[in-house]
Amino acid sequence: MKNTLKKAGYNKVQKQMNDVFLQFTAKLVFFIVIMFSFNLFFAGHYTPGGGFVGGLLAAAALILLLIAYDRKTLESMVPIDFRLVITIGLVFAAGIPTLSFLFGTPFFTHQHTYVEIPVFGEVALHSAVLFDIGVFLTVAATALLIIVLVGEADE
Amino acid sequence: MALIHLAILLPLIAAIAIGVIYRYYKRLHLGWFVLPVPLIIVIYLLTLVPRVSSNQLIYESLAIMPRIGMNFDVYIDGLGLLFAILISGIGALVVLYSIGYLSHREDLGSFYVYLLMFMSAMLGVVLNDNVLMLYLFWELTSISSFLLIAFWFMKERSLYGAQKSMLITMGGGFLMLGGFILLYIMTGTFSIREMLNQVAAIQESPLAPLAVVLILFGAFTKSAQFPFYIWLPDAMEAPTPVSAYLHSATMVKAGIYLVARLTPLFAFSELWVWIILLGGLITMAWASFNAIRKDDLKAVLAFSTVSQLGLIMSLLGLGALSVVTGANEEYFSIAVVAAVFHLINHATFKGALFMVTGIVDHEAGTRSLKKLGGLLTVMPVSFTLTLITALSMAGLPPFNGFLSKELFLEAMIHVGDANFSALADVAFIFPLLAIVGSIFTFIYSILLIYGVFFGKRTYDTPKEPHEAPALMLISPAILTVLVLVFGFFPNVLSGTIIDSAAMSIMASDTPLETHLYMWHGFANPALWATVFIVITGTLLFYFRDKWMFIYDYHKDRFTLNYLYDQGLIYSRFGSRKITDSYMSGFIRSYLVYIFLFFIVMGILTLLNTGIRISFDDMAPVGIHEMAVVLIILVSIAVILGTKSRMVSIIMLGAIGFSMSLFFVFFRAADLALTQLAIETVTTALFLVCFYHLPKNSRHQERMRFKLTNFLVSLGVALIVIIIGLTAYSNRLFDRISEFHIENVYELAAGGNMVNVILVDFRGFDTLFETLVFGIAGIGIYSLMKLRLNRKDGNNEEHAEESRI
Numbered sequence: 001m002k003n004t005l006k007k008a009g010y011n012k013v014q015k016q017m018n019d020v021f022l023q024f025t026a027k028l029v030f031f032i033v034i035m036f037s038f039n040l041f042f043a044g045h046y047t048p049g050g051g052f053v054g055g056l057l058a059a060a061a062l063i064l065l066l067i068a069y070d071r072k073t074l075e076s077m078v079p080i081d082f083r084l085v086i087t088i089g090l091v092f093a094a095g096i097p098t099l100s101f102l103f104g105t106p107f108f109t110h111q112h113t114y115v116e117i118p119v120f121g122e123v124a125l126h127s128a129v130l131f132d133i134g135v136f137l138t139v140a141a142t143a144l145l146i147i148v149l150v151g152e153a154d155e
Numbered sequence: 156m157a158l159i160h161l162a163i164l165l166p167l168i169a170a171i172a173i174g175v176i177y178r179y180y181k182r183l184h185l186g187w188f189v190l191p192v193p194l195i196i197v198i199y200l201l202t203l204v205p206r207v208s209s210n211q212l213i214y215e216s217l218a219i220m221p222r223i224g225m226n227f228d229v230y231i232d233g234l235g236l237l238f239a240i241l242i243s244g245i246g247a248l249v250v251l252y253s254i255g256y257l258s259h260r261e262d263l264g265s266f267y268v269y270l271l272m273f274m275s276a277m278l279g280v281v282l283n284d285n286v287l288m289l290y291l292f293w294e295l296t297s298i299s300s301f302l303l304i305a306f307w308f309m310k311e312r313s314l315y316g317a318q319k320s321m322l323i324t325m326g327g328g329f330l331m332l333g334g335f336i337l338l339y340i341m342t343g344t345f346s347i348r349e350m351l352n353q354v355a356a357i358q359e360s361p362l363a364p365l366a367v368v369l370i371l372f373g374a375f376t377k378s379a380q381f382p383f384y385i386w387l388p389d390a391m392e393a394p395t396p397v398s399a400y401l402h403s404a405t406m407v408k409a410g411i412y413l414v415a416r417l418t419p420l421f422a423f424s425e426l427w428v429w430i431i432l433l434g435g436l437i438t439m440a441w442a443s444f445n446a447i448r449k450d451d452l453k454a455v456l457a458f459s460t461v462s463q464l465g466l467i468m469s470l471l472g473l474g475a476l477s478v479v480t481g482a483n484e485e486y487f488s489i490a491v492v493a494a495v496f497h498l499i500n501h502a503t504f505k506g507a508l509f510m511v512t513g514i515v516d517h518e519a520g521t522r523s524l525k526k527l528g529g530l531l532t533v534m535p536v537s538f539t540l541t542l543i544t545a546l547s548m549a550g551l552p553p554f555n556g557f558l559s560k561e562l563f564l565e566a567m568i569h570v571g572d573a574n575f576s577a578l579a580d581v582a583f584i585f586p587l588l589a590i591v592g593s594i595f596t597f598i599y600s601i602l603l604i605y606g607v608f609f610g611k612r613t614y615d616t617p618k619e620p621h622e623a624p625a626l627m628l629i630s631p632a633i634l635t636v637l638v639l640v641f642g643f644f645p646n647v648l649s650g651t652i653i654d655s656a657a658m659s660i661m662a663s664d665t666p667l668e669t670h671l672y673m674w675h676g677f678a679n680p681a682l683w684a685t686v687f688i689v690i691t692g693t694l695l696f697y698f699r700d701k702w703m704f705i706y707d708y709h710k711d712r713f714t715l716n717y718l719y720d721q722g723l724i725y726s727r728f729g730s731r732k733i734t735d736s737y738m739s740g741f742i743r744s745y746l747v748y749i750f751l752f753f754i755v756m757g758i759l760t761l762l763n764t765g766i767r768i769s770f771d772d773m774a775p776v777g778i779h780e781m782a783v784v785l786i787i788l789v790s791i792a793v794i795l796g797t798k799s800r801m802v803s804i805i806m807l808g809a810i811g812f813s814m815s816l817f818f819v820f821f822r823a824a825d826l827a828l829t830q831l832a833i834e835t836v837t838t839a840l841f842l843v844c845f846y847h848l849p850k851n852s853r854h855q856e857r858m859r860f861k862l863t864n865f866l867v868s869l870g871v872a873l874i875v876i877i878i879g880l881t882a883y884s885n886r887l888f889d890r891i892s893e894f895h896i897e898n899v900y901e902l903a904a905g906g907n908m909v910n911v912i913l914v915d916f917r918g919f920d921t922l923f924e925t926l927v928f929g930i931a932g933i934g935i936y937s938l939m940k941l942r943l944n945r946k947d948g949n950n951e952e953h954a955e956e957s958r959i
Binding site: 046063082132141146149151 | 219220221835839904905906907911914919921926928931932936
């Protein structure tokens with residue numbers, strides 16, 4: 001970010017960019033955005049949302065942190081290897097459709113059922129959610145991987 | 156999902172566990188954990204033998220993609236069961252042998268994972284009824300073979316051999332897929348059993364010869380037949396257990412399996428018969444002739460494997476011949492029985508020979524025949540094993556090789572009895588090739604025994620040779636015992652498995668009642684052929700220094716290997732030239748290519764279909780929509796005028812957000828959300844990329860450059876608008892959304908149609924899009940990392956390589 005600003009003509013960028021307002025707000029907004037992304041993800045089957053949007057928003061929340069702080073701080077805040085997350089996501093996306101053989105149905109046939117849970121009431125369980133988790137993780141991790149990497153290259 | 160499906164997939168499932176065990180537990184050799192897998196499978200398969208030999212065939216279906224006819228249909232008859240038992244049985248022995256062969260220092264985890272992957276793939280090939288699944292497993296065997304050949308990937312020869320085998324077998328496999336698709340066009344099914352009911356349809360179809368050629372490409376490349384055999388000798392760079400398993404006993408027989416399986420389908424075709432018969436015999440004679448001059452023990456065995464595969468292939472061709480010509484039924488069944496029997500025998504003696512070669516290599520440190528010699532007193536057990544198996548390979552009594560070889564010779568001598576329409580004059584060539592091939596087979600078998608164990612001790616070996624540990628000797632010993640057992644009691648096999656396998660090749664229901672025995676009396680011409688082969692072979696072996704000079708006439712320049720290498724170099728060179736001519740490195744050129752293509756295709760389509768635009772059914776344009784359009788127009792104007800990149804990026808963002816507003820107006824909440832998220836992320840990406848962009852300004856460009864840009868963008872805009880309007884004006888068919896609206900709750904139990912389409916109705920698209928997304932991310936990661944490394948300068952070599 002620093003170099004980007006410099007190149008754009010903002011010469012007075014300090015060595016350590018510390019924007020207290022931005023950082024404080026980012027911390028706060030991060031949680032709102034990430035909760036919203038989870039909400040979108042889980043609500044996807046009945047109302048607008050889903051794995052792709054949820055994943056992008058989760059990535060956006062982390063990118064906000066990246067902009068407010070820097071890469072090293074982000075790494076210490078979220079010590080995750082995004083390549084691993086991509087792998088896990090792909091395993092979910094490709095593995096869940098295969099599991100339908102266990103139920104004796106063709107490839108990619110989803111299973112669903114309804115469960116009565118005391119506090120929440122009737123809850124729908126759907127294997128599409130597991131598939132969507134794969135989409136969510138892959139999308140979020142790929143977007144972050146690219147942006148962190150490209151941002152890192154200018155140091 | 157039946158038990159048999161589980162048996163096929165068991166190695167793959169076990170491979171996951173093996174990978175985990177290898178990571179956390181290293182005290183015990185990993186092979187001991189792998190060993191139970193093939194053992195369980197072989198025991199399970201053996202329990203099926205009584206059922207299959209009494210002609211009760213097993214059929215289990217598992218629907219994968221029923222719509223396109225791709226199902227995991229397991230069909231077990233004699234042929235499939237025989238192969239499956241060979242695969243799992245030899246697999247168990249090879250795993251046992253590898254425990255002694257590979258030390259703890261090697262990367263055992265990868266080795267056994269690849270090996271198990273191969274086992275699953277191979278079982279899948281031979282037990283499948285569906286050709287699409289067969290193709291899938293077929294290519295998986297090629298991939299695992301590639302990985303295993305390149306197991307010692309630090310050696311350049313390994314990589315060369317791995318690449319060669321991959322290019323040749325996968326190329327052939329791909330052509331084979333074309334053949335399968337042609338079969339589907341002719342019969343309308345992917346199931347082999349259902350195709351068999353429609354032989355008449357195939358016979359009449361003009362596509363049949365093409366299908367024959369394409370499928371034989373697959374079989375010949377896989378089974379290393381002439382002229383595709385060149386990959387097999389180079390595949391010997393793999394560890395010896397792999398050579399014994401994949402490259403002699405199982406994988407290279409996949410082609411034979413395919414030919415045997417499809418014989419009832421194609422036996423009417425003369426093309427099929429002649430290619431297999433002649434191809435097999437030429438392969439047999441040529442490879443055995445070439446085996447003699449090789450110095451590397453494993454190279455000798457590799458050529459010998461090629462030659463023996465040719466023998467089996469030619470026998471299958473002979474079997475099919477009598478269907479075409481309507482010749483004597485008896486020779487037909489003899490040839491098929493001989494093919495099946497020799498298949499088993501070859502697996503036993505060649506597997507044992509490979510393992511003994513591995514022992515010699517392991518203990519003496521070299522496989523060069525020049526350096527080896529006189530090991531008889533040092534390695535007596537290995538000598539005994541070699542003696543028995545090599546003599547069996549040479550076709551001498553009282554071993555099993557003699558029995559099948561005699562059947563082979565008998566069938567080949569009687570080939571003249573068949574009614575050759577046009578080729579009656581050259582029919583003598585078949586026994587001739589058979590006998591020449593057999594003579595050279597005899598010579599290299601003797602050479603193996605003599606060169607390693609007799610003669611003078613050379614004391615030239617890198618290690619001091621001594622007898623191998625018992626662990627390594629068990630597997631070849633078991634195979635050698637089998638050579639003896641099958642030699643003395645061949646009818647153990649003939650009643651149980653050979654008959655039912657031969658019956659499935661011939662697609663007949665009548666039991667064959669084969670009875671195999673050694674002595675057929677003096678009147679049998681095959682006996683005299685054997686005597687002739689032994690005498691000539693002995694003479695040629697004794698005087699081998701006198702005639703070996705003929706090999707010098709075979710210059711490197713005229714070999715198939717030379718052709719392959721040159722072809723590889725020139726194809727690389729040519730593709731580089733072609734790529735260089737249009738890959739300029741400027742993103743702008745690529746965009747121009749893409750958009751020009753889009754414009755041309757759009758115009759062609761429109762010319763074909765005609766433009767029909769009606770404004771009848773359009774909604775009125777409201778003020779809020781006008782406002783958003785105005786915002787977009789202003790943003791575009793600013794982008795065109797501004798000099799600052801920052802401003803253009805922000806304006807681009809403004810356009811994107813306005814677009815999502817449009818989605819909101821049209822009540823597409825999902826699209827609007829996605830557009831918003833994408834816009835946020837891409838703007839961030841733009842900002843990050845900012846630093847990497849070059850300094851020169853857009854306004855310095857020349858007029859012609861700008862004009863091209865203008866024309867291209869104008870063309871794209873017009874095409875998109877016209878396509879949008881035409882698509883809206885013409886309703887050629889019912890809207891698919893009706894189906895979705897009706898079924899979204901009933902079938903998928905969902906409320907949000909868009910998401911249900913994404914994860915369920917069109918889940919396959921999403922799956923592959925996710926894959927593409929992941930691959931793109933990892934691709935960008937490696938590209939960036941490579942570039943960063945190149946900056947350091949110490950990675951010059953790799954940079955060079957990647958450019959080639």
